[in-house]
Amino acid sequence: MNIKECFKSALKNTFSNKMRTFLTMLGIIIGISSVILIVSIGNGSQSQIEEEFESISTGALTISLSTSDDIESRDILYMEDYDLLKSIEGVSYVLPEYNGKSTDIKLLDPKETKSANVSGVTSDAYYINKPNLLYGKYISERDVDMETKVAVIQDTTALNVFGRCDESVIGEKISLKTWKGTTKFTVIGITENKNAESQMQYSSEYPEEIEIPISTAINLYNTDFILSFKVLLDDLGNTEQMKYVITNTLENAHGNKDKYVISDTSAVVDSINEILSYVTLFISFVAGISLFVGGIGVMNIMMVTVTERTREIGIRKSIGAKNKDIRTQFLTEAVILTGIGGVAGLILGYFGALIVGGIIGIPPLMKWNVVLIAVSISVGIGIIFGVTPANKAAKLNPIEALRYE
Amino acid sequence: MMEELLRLENICKNYSQGEISVSALKNINLTVNKGEFVSIMGTSGSGKSTMMNILGCLDLPTSGNYFLDGDNVSSYSDDMLAEIRNKKIGFVFQSFNLLPKLTALENVELPMAYAGASLSERHKKAMAALSKVSLKERVKHKPNELSGGQRQRVAIARALVNNPSIIFADEPTGNLDSKSTFEIMEIFQKLNDEGTTIIMVTHEPDVAQYTKRIVLFKDGEIIDDSPVKDRIIFGGEPR
């Protein structure tokens, strides 16, 4: 009897008692669907976090003051450090992080204002933040050198301030109000607000983001210390060594020790991923227990089936079925039970993940290897928990089996 | 020249239930040649079924040797015995022993499935076997939709389908009325005429009259073994 026939007759047997089959499968269905739900939501949030970090920057190092108490004035980072960092071999781009405080911009209706986040940037920001430039151009090295009053705004800001977002906004003036008074800036570029969608939910709470040359910003806000530097390296493979070189250079210039920390965003992503994978692992473990219980249910029903069909086994043996034929027959039935249960769980889990993901705002991600693993696990459960009943059936003595009432 | 098909040498079978040991067969010696048609008779509990099960390779003797086609099968493994049951032996039971979920045709095809025959070959041979037992209609019916006589004919077709050298039948007509009994005996005689060796257990002396030899059992021993006198032949000429 070949495998295909074995499957056909096992399928027929499995579906001759639909209610019992369904109840037996239920444990596997619940187990597999919860694993799928959890893993696909976990993968979904993982990729979402990765994406978010990717939009912030890729492979950039962030250099900042350590959070210890004994920070002295000589430790503080200034624009001189920008030139210093730029001069290090292996460093391709440097972006000082400089944020202006309490700035308002005039909106379309001149009586209305809205708070804005003003960042002083160098031309390198274009390569580190990788903005999606929609119109115009980005702040150039010349703008930084000449302290020009130019600004790069976001598409959402353009709509708020000018009521439109197109080429014609380039060259328009935007007014920034600081404690010094109102300063007019010429819009030279419009970038895409990548967080527009998520900000929508909170409507106007988010401040507008405006970028101006860092030299202009230092003048405007009257402070010139830098919170941190972002650095992009020529060669990402060299990160650890470069961290050491950068720290050394800064420490030499400032005459201090252990005052700076360098973090790379990938490390943050890694640690978040690690936490996520622990959570996934833990919940999968719990789901694994439910699969185990489901497997025991399958074993129990297979034991009952073997007993019920003792006479059938006797008949089959009397006409020449070998022990292995009987074993294969019952093993196939167990595998069909758990296999179909697994596939049903897969489908149920996926739709469950779509629903749950929709509620918590994380699109689930179903990976092929997870599908493959889930199906092999359910088939594996069928084999593991089906072996004992199948062996029991195979070992039955034909005469005793035939005599069974 | 008679050709030996099977031989039992000092076969004993004991059943032990706790302290008590039942001796179901005591030193049985029996030789059956090709082409024979033997009745096994005897009182209830005399060991007839026990011997049939050993002959049919469904059970092994406690001691003694059983030669089938010259091979000592009393030392065979489970799988070797299964192979012999499949290829050389057809078994017919009093209670038919058909699989209730399969149709008559599927029941007859089943031994060939275990023999590894192709689907078309199975179908062809099963139909041939069913026509030998005069059951060409109703082959798509399940056993519970057939009469007792029809069920037994399906069982005989199943026993025949792999062209066995011998058919064992343990009270094949025990559950049948006299009309069906005669139909079955007619089929057996025809098969025997065509060369199939048959050994059957029966309680009815008139059924035994259709066979060629009667072996009489009592308390696990053979007490008589003689040819049938005045044998009844269906449709005419004695051979």
Ligand SMILES: Nc1ncnc2c1ncn2[C@@H]1O[C@H](COP(=O)(O)OP(=O)(O)OP(=O)(O)O)[C@@H](O)[C@H]1O
């Ligand atoms: N599995 C068993 N366990 C214990 N004793 C058994 C078993 N099978 C048969 N026996 C005993 O062996 C003896 C022979 O039984 P067997 O079934 O061979 O008799 P039989 O001649 O076929 O009887 P019947 O005509 O009623 O079918 C009986 O005493 C019976 O009780």
Ligand SMILES: [Mg+2]
């Ligand atoms: Mg009996």
